[in-house]
Amino acid sequence: MSISHAPPGSSGPDMSPISKDSPSDRAASGPGHAAHAAPELEPIVPASTRRARVPRWLRRTSGPLLLLALWQLLSNTGVLTPDVLASPGTIARVGRDLVTDGSLPGAMGVSLQRVAVGLLLGTLVGTGLALVSGLFRIGEDLVDASVQMLRTVPFVGLIPLFIIWFGIGETPKVAIITLGVSFPLYLNVYAGIRGVDSQLIEAGESLGLSRWGLVRHVILPGALPGAMTGLRYSLGIAWLALVFAEQINADAGIGFLMVQARDFLRTDVIVVCLIVYAFLGLLADFVVRTLERLLLQWRPTFTGR
Secondary structure (H helix, E strand, O other): OOOOOOOOOOOOOOOOHHHHOOHHHHHHHOHHHHHHHOOOOOOOOOHHHHOOOOOHHHHHHHHHHHHHHHHHHHHHOOOOOOOOOOOHHHHHHHHHHHHHOOHHHHHHHHHHHHHHHHHHHHHHHHHHHHHHHHHOHHHHHHHHHHHHHHHOOOHHHHHHHHHHHHOOOHHHHHHHHHHHHHHHHHHHHHHHHHOOOHHHHHHHHHOOOOHHHHHHHHHHHHHHHHHHHHHHHHHHHHHHHHHHHOOOOOOOOHHHHHHHHHHOOOHHHHHHHHHHHHHHHHHHHHHHHHHHHHHOOOOOOOOOO
8 A cells, every 4th residue: 555645636646765665566576675674773871871970989088188198288388387387297196296295086086975964965865855746736836946046056155154054064065065965966856757648647547646656657757867967967066166165174085285386386286186076076977877867768868870
């Protein structure tokens, strides 16, 4: 059967190329003709795979390495004098000496203990208040307003009161860290609880879940992403609060080393202590991110391209 493109009733020749080759002609041309007429298909390769892939660890370390090289260059050319900022080589030697004589490991142990106790107490206080305020309306009426008012007060400004109330021992240092940790956890856990989809609550009720069952199987898992975000933020606040806390008549810890270095104008020791603060904070954040990946395997998220 041929298909004609000529107008109906026209006696002109059919110009359609389809009608020129009859089935018998196409059969006579053999399979080679069909293979010649078939279009060639090329696989589509995404642009992201065509680019040369640079290892991610190399990309992540290139920025700090460039900054370190620039720092060393400025120190060698005299732009940065030792009185302003010691060179990376000098800081590396001083850090090795502090590790060798045991002063830096001992200070790190004391500081880690303070952060751990403050973080534990702050997590209990912030999460407990968020559960009371997020799960119960009467709890929100009683708790939320007071927490919001205290949250706006800089916790560093409470140091004089803590010294008057608790003295100059370990208690005010731990109290400052606890206060700084509590508020980020409260806000994120509370927002996570109130951000649970109401349709999930209705679905749980239709399945016969009790109030405790809803909290355990629906509300708490839904609030867990916000809680992990609050924990990461609280860890950063904990190290910031530790810097201020160890300025309160401390006789041990990383802050104590910084105070001594300030009195003797030792910028190299101060930078070593700051690097230790940054390293410990980065290590703590890595632990929380690993914990987040383990606890939130049920939630697929976009990880970038």
